[in-house]
Amino acid sequence: MVCAISAYIDFYYLVRRPAIDEDCLTAIQEALARFHHYRVAFQTHGVRPAGPEAFSLPRQHAMTHYPELIIAFGAPNGLCSSMTEKKHIQAVKKPWRRSGRYRALGQILLTNQRLDKLAAARRDFRRRRMLRGTCSSAAVRSLDSRDDPGLEASTEEEDADSREEPASAAVGDDDDDDDDWAPVQGPTVLNHVTLARTKGMPSFNHQVS
């Protein structure tokens, strides 16, 4: 089982590469073969039933198509395989739960159609700068004689596409390990290692003979 998982993680990291060459593709196929070979252990120990239908799991099946699709379309470069699963929640599960359960498919389709129209309308309003701030902030602005709507920064109606700023390189309290692993903004430079900013113990001035 450990061998199967090891092969699986190897496969994962190999397809994660931003560029995949022939050697890498061979390694991917080899990792896939190893995974299938050792995966039998899960059947042997009764985790999955015996027989050819045992591993009919979508994501595991998708793995078998990766080599040919990489050749056809290039490296997936971190494309998330959970995408369809995530969308399933928004597009199927939630609408179904909101439906009357009787002939639910039609209701689900209608719900999805309306969600898409709302999303499109929202995009259009945002493009026309109609969605800036909240109702209360708009009321405040209209009362303020010095207002200049052109410079108003959006608050709650942040563009959903903007990404959060990752932590900056400046580190505060060195004991706080919340940003022990963090992205670094800025240009690509050579690797380097630097000591922490705050010193540990008091310094010593000592002549060693």
Add this chain to the structure above:
Amino acid sequence: MADVAKHTNNLDLVILTRHFLFDQLDPDSAIPGIDIHPSELPHISGNTFIYHSAIATYYAPSNYSGEGGMYRERMRATPLWKKGEIHGPRYDCALIENDPDLAGFAGLRVARLRLLFSIEHEDINYPCALVEWYSTVGSRPDSVTNYWLLEKEIVGGKLHRSVIHLDCILRGAHLAPVFADRLAPLRLNYTRTLDVFGRFYLNHHIDPHGFEVLH
């Protein structure tokens, strides 16, 4: 520095630093610093500053990195690290560059950081680390897990330790213990793992960058 050595319980700090300094000052010497007689090693003057952590910044576009693909990681060597219920020493392991001409793990070594410090000698500042070396068990990775097996390196009956320049450090290393056939002691605190176990797996699945570097 002798005070620092005594205070941090690293009694070999002075002599190892002098070996290090010799190699820094005379990198082309036919005889490496470790083989030079103490009387011919440089003397350490000036202050010694201790640090509890160091930050490694490297290009890791597949990690959760910034726009240029840079990523940083903090490695700690501190006698007391507090986080929630954890209250004790923390000495992380690191990957050390050994031979830049060899790809992957062949060009690297693994060591445990015991002390991070800086010294100044003849107006040059040297950021350093006192490390304990690990060596590989066998010439190939473990056949079951595919991880390299490591154990502490013993030379002349003692742990092999050295002082190295901080530039030699590539990034942190994750060592997982080899449990073999025995159960772990019930009350073992995981913060003592590196001290208690004899052999470790070098985890090259730690993150995408680790995989690229070690695979």
